[in-house]
Amino acid sequence: GAGVSQTPSNKVTEKGKYVELRCDPISGHTALYWYRQSLGQGPEFLIYFQGTGAADDSGLPNDRFFAVRPEGSVSTLKIQRTERGDSAVYLCASSPLGRNSGANVLTFGAGSRLTVL
């Protein structure tokens, strides 16, 4: 597509529930990133995929968070046993360059706003 598409745009869930957030990157972009943005803060890195593999997952806060990108395109961020502190906007970005290339220009989606009640 023309841009990075994220669904759902808004998700309200109850504490303890499981949620999945989906990201469709720009066609042909090999790199995909998940960031989390809390109110009034800058985006914080969660995980980075190069192709199908997670090249860097050091930003995932704990083992309740997991992300996959099975075919090297669409990615799903999965959150188990959600907590109120998980409430945030989850941003996905993609870029066309590989890990060891020059500066990567990231294109962000509009985000998925997660509210845990």
Next chain:
Amino acid sequence: GENVEQHPSTLSVQEGDSAVIKCTYSDSASNYFPWYKQELGKGPQLIIDIRSNVGEKKDQRIAVTLNKTAKHFSLHITETQPEDSAVYFCAAILTGGGNKLTFGTGTQLKVEL
């Protein structure tokens, strides 16, 4: 890891005036510094970037300066317009060493008529 500080957190200017936002970074190895504009309900959008081998870059009304010695970089917007009102984020990264952009905390810019 990298730490990026951004100031001011809010900035209000009159239309036509200039706006300056400043950031400092901690990792002297960082070599790429993008600036993003985020409008309400949207994702951050890249507006300008600079690499460590350049001291200044300009694109129409927007310019970015980089002082590697002091480890700070700034965004300059001239002839501000109401549509410039948004939250602006600076970021820093060491390219080739992963792709973990570290963002500042953002500056809410308001351009008043």
